[in-house]
Amino acid sequence: MNREVITRDINGYEGLYSIDIFGNVINLKDNREVKQQKNKFGYMNVSLYKDKKQKQYKVHRLIAETFIPNPQNKEQVNHIDGIKTHNVVWNLEWTTSKENNIHASDIGLIHTAIKVKIVETGEIFNSLGSCARAINGNVGDISRCIHSRGTKTHKGYTFKEVK
DSSP: OOOOOOEEEOTTOTTTEEEETTOOEEETTTTEEOOOEEOTTSOEEEEEEETTEEEEEEHHHHHHHHHSOOTTOOOEEEETTSOTTOOOGGGEEEEOHHHHHHHHHHTTOOTTSOEEEETTTOOEESSHHHHHHHHTOOHHHHHHHHTTSSOSOBTTBOEEEEO
């Protein structure tokens, strides 16, 4: 079976560079793949040239800008699986900063978050925030319950930190 890879010109670099749904950037002058390098934050970058000027771009952002509609004008691109180098169109989504932080906490990428257990249900959450969202509660109140500062319950539940 012959499957055609979807490729589009990169906005602002039409006729110079294209990108496909797998994140491969092609220099259209010589039809060669542009070398990608990992930046200090773990994201893949490419250097694009236009009018003898070089500019660095994050590959995941180029894919999102090229292939993923953003009707709500969200400002960040999230890797759904949390792997910064997994730059395929189906692993990316537009997100707000807040949504991106919640997602990172929920999948365990933010290691400063404490895991929380609701004693009554046995349900375990990767962060205070994800627990609070699940019960429509307050992060501060849950934290106070866990650390025995003030109330012992919140929204009818008791909580414990999971080590």
